[in-house]
Amino acid sequence: MIREEFISGYCERSDMPPVRVEGERVYWTDEDYWCALPCSCEKEGCDGWAMIPPSGRGWHLYSSGPEEGRPSYEEAIAADMAWMEAKHPGIRALARKVRAASPLPVPTEPIG
Numbered sequence: 001m002i003r004e005e006f007i008s009g010y011c012e013r014s015d016m017p018p019v020r021v022e023g024e025r026v027y028w029t030d031e032d033y034w035c036a037l038p039c040s041c042e043k044e045g046c047d048g049w050a051m052i053p054p055s056g057r058g059w060h061l062y063s064s065g066p067e068e069g070r071p072s073y074e075e076a077i078a079a080d081m082a083w084m085e086a087k088h089p090g091i092r093a094l095a096r097k098v099r100a101a102s103p104l105p106v107p108t109e110p111i112g
């Protein structure tokens with residue numbers, strides 16, 4: 001299956017006609033898009049492609065992307081956080097500020 005087939009099938013099944021498609025980007029509005037990415041998760045029903053919100057693109061490629069060109073864990077997180085920062089400028093600084101004012105019980109050791 002090629003990317004274009006996956007995109008058209010996905011849009012038909014979800015009854016979500018895209019505004020436009022640019023490469024891997026499937027635009028649901030003029031600005032908002034998801035990414036049609038290769039997938040090697042091998043889960044039942046997976047046809048080798050996945051529709052992923054751009055905030056999780058790096059993580060998907062790290063965890064289920066093709067082996068060739070797979071980003072490292074650090075690269076994946078950096079890519080997703082860069083997207084977040086571009087979409088919501090100042091979000092990391094804001095998150096740190098909120099966290100400092102009201103610390104959450106975020107684990108510092110692995111759970112389990």
Ligand SMILES: [Zn+2]
Pocket residue numbers: 039040041042043046047048049050064
């Ligand atoms: Zn998959």
